[in-house]
Amino acid sequence: MGVHDVIEGKKQWRAHKARVKxxxxxxxxxxxxxxxxxxxxxxxxxxxxxxxxxxxxxxEEGAAAGKGVLELIGDDVAAFCDDLLG
Known part of the structure; x- marks a missing residue:
């Protein structure tokens, strides 16, 4: 991984964090x-x-549709993560 890749990765991560914020x-x-x-x-x-x-x-799509976050993933965040990773 070169310097350019590291810089580009940081730019992507910052843009991602801005979306989350x-x-x-x-x-x-x-x-x-x-x-x-x-x-x-x-x-x-x-x-x-x-x-x-x-x-x-x-x-972002769920929020735009006016849904609550728990409507999207359910009450158990860990179970959602396990399903996501499984």
């Missing part, structure tokens, strides 16, 4: 829990570039 508060809280869970188990591959980009997009 724009989510409603309940979505941000759940996103942070999902991120913590996924990073803790060490499985971030296959979840988009940057990691969890698909979750951010899924949450």
């Amino acid at each position: 724009a989510l409603p508060p309940d979505y941000r809280i759940v996103y942070q829990e999902i991120q913590r869970y996924v990073f803790k188990v060490g499985v971030a591959e296959g979840l988009g570039e940057p990691p969890l980009a698909g979750i951010a997009e899924f949450f």
Whole structure:
């Protein structure tokens, strides 16, 4: 991985974090829990570039539709993560 790749990765990560920050508060809280869970188990591959980009997009669509975050993922965040990773 060259310097250009590192710089580009940081740009993507910052843009991703800005998208997450724009989510409603309940979505941000759940996103942070999902991120913590996924990073803790060490499985971030296959979840988009940057990691969890698909979750951010899924949450953006849910928020735009006026749905609550728990309507999308259910009451158990860990079970949602297990299904996501499984």
